[in-house]
Amino acid sequence: MGPRSLNNQPQTEQLLSPEQVKVKVTHVLLSNFDALCYSGELPVNYPKTVGRFATGIITECGEKVYGLAKGDKVFIKGTRPCLKCLHCKKGDTDNCEHIQIAGIDFDGFLRDFVTCDYRRVAALPDGVDAVSALCIEHVAFAENIYDQLKLAPGSKVAISGGNALALIVAQVAMYHKLVPIMIVGDPACAEKLKKSGVYFSFVNDENLSENIAAATSGIKCDASVYISASGISSDVASSVLARDKTLVLEGMASLNYKINSLPLLRHNTKVICVTDGFGYTESAINMILHGAIDLSGIEKQVLTEFDPAAILKEKLSDLAHDHKLVIAKLIF
Ligand SMILES: [Zn+2]
Numbered sequence: 001m002g003p004r005s006l007n008n009q010p011q012t013e014q015l016l017s018p019e020q021v022k023v024k025v026t027h028v029l030l031s032n033f034d035a036l037c038y039s040g041e042l043p044v045n046y047p048k049t050v051g052r053f054a055t056g057i058i059t060e061c062g063e064k065v066y067g068l069a070k071g072d073k074v075f076i077k078g079t080r081p082c083l084k085c086l087h088c089k090k091g092d093t094d095n096c097e098h099i100q101i102a103g104i105d106f107d108g109f110l111r112d113f114v115t116c117d118y119r120r121v122a123a124l125p126d127g128v129d130a131v132s133a134l135c136i137e138h139v140a141f142a143e144n145i146y147d148q149l150k151l152a153p154g155s156k157v158a159i160s161g162g163n164a165l166a167l168i169v170a171q172v173a174m175y176h177k178l179v180p181i182m183i184v185g186d187p188a189c190a191e192k193l194k195k196s197g198v199y200f201s202f203v204n205d206e207n208l209s210e211n212i213a214a215a216t217s218g219i220k221c222d223a224s225v226y227i228s229a230s231g232i233s234s235d236v237a238s239s240v241l242a243r244d245k246t247l248v249l250e251g252m253a254s255l256n257y258k259i260n261s262l263p264l265l266r267h268n269t270k271v272i273c274v275t276d277g278f279g280y281t282e283s284a285i286n287m288i289l290h291g292a293i294d295l296s297g298i299e300k301q302v303l304t305e306f307d308p309a310a311i312l313k314e315k316l317s318d319l320a321h322d323h324k325l326v327i328a329k330l331i332f
Pocket of ligand 1: 082083085087088093096098
């Protein structure tokens, strides 16, 4: 209803057009993003339902729905084109100027049913498990980053942060034959990442620049991804870059922070911002199917009875250490 005000309200969902599907929501990932929607730190146009990442089962299909049928398992896309900008009006929704995000611009998915255009869901193949399916936008997000970076195989990519998103960004880098170098806040997190298959994983301490030099033969990194809720200074992310390289400011769970311009100017750094995985859903599903990500090292909690406000408050208390995937399982 407003910042830190979450109510459970009855609502009806029915098919309004022959191009819509009705989906019974089965799983919702409760993330830092949802916590920031709940707290009011993100610019939510209240009232809005929380829940950006969700999967479900189709219970009804309109007559003009293609490629989907009742009973299909689907991923519900957390981003949509605005349908109002010039690109959208010309039918070029892929280049929408105002990508809409669930939980901020339209209702999120922590509810029993979602009715939407069939193009706003993606069929889930049998080989994609429930937990990986909830991370489809994370993989899509990583794809969006690497598509823009266009790095050659063997390039070194620094990733500042140690949460689930950071690990997925690192695993997608390895899938593309890039070398991730993770910078984290504490030694326990660095150890965990090494066990998850990330070879270079360093603590942000006084040895960092020496470690980065050793990992990059002294030439520093080809790109650096700064995870905004990492608790690490953005200046660390820019300090590991070689000259003329790119700093990626990740904003899936956007926070307001300051960044020092002088080091960026001195090194001719290019800065890009990535806030969603819009347009990469299908390729992300394909990558998951081909084993691009391994979430076995991440702690998970699947809840059938839960208090969403309590979960989101707990996330807010320590955004930087968001190691646990908290999943709400909604049953019939
Ligand atoms: Zn648009």
